[in-house]
Amino acid sequence: MENLILEGTNKTPAVTFLAGSGSLEISGKSIPENSFGFYQPLLQWLDEYAASPSAKSEVKIILEYFNTSSSKCLLDILRKLETIKKTGKGEVAILWHYEQEDEDMMEAGQDYNSLVDLPFQLIEI
Template structure:
């Protein structure tokens, strides 16, 4: 299949999906005018990867701020990962955050509570 990349803007995260390594990374703020438009292609890529790749999928997140619609989109992506995990597919999330930004750590903790797959929250100085 194929890789994909979305350039980040002031209000949208940079997003890269690398099929060969099984990684999906997102960096930056996420408060787009239309989160469905932004995250729909991410959701479809994750669905395809989980259905076709037969290899682990790793999400590497460095998200700084998410608005309500972005949070909903991330919940939908995590639901896909949860479903895959229950089917025995290896999936994992590493959510990196700056130790000075407790709000992001709290948000990541809230997501983690609903997930049974490996979900690490990694603070950095």
């Protein structure tokens, strides 16, 4: 399957989803007014990826800001990744990054960790 590469904008994050290596990264800002439009292709890509994923998926989330409309979409992404673990098709590790002293972003990582059954690593940058 094809990789999904999107450049970041002032309202949407950069996306680098590499199917072969299982290296998935979302970084930057995510504050679009209608997040569903932006995240739809990512969710579709993940549907296909989850069918035959890499044995190990490493998912880096490095967000500076995200709005509440994105927060819903991020949860949907994590839930799609969760199915990879549930079906036993592969391992998934979430590397949740937050800026030093950004307690809100760190807490957001903990929040997601409590909502999905995936190993989270909280990484200060």
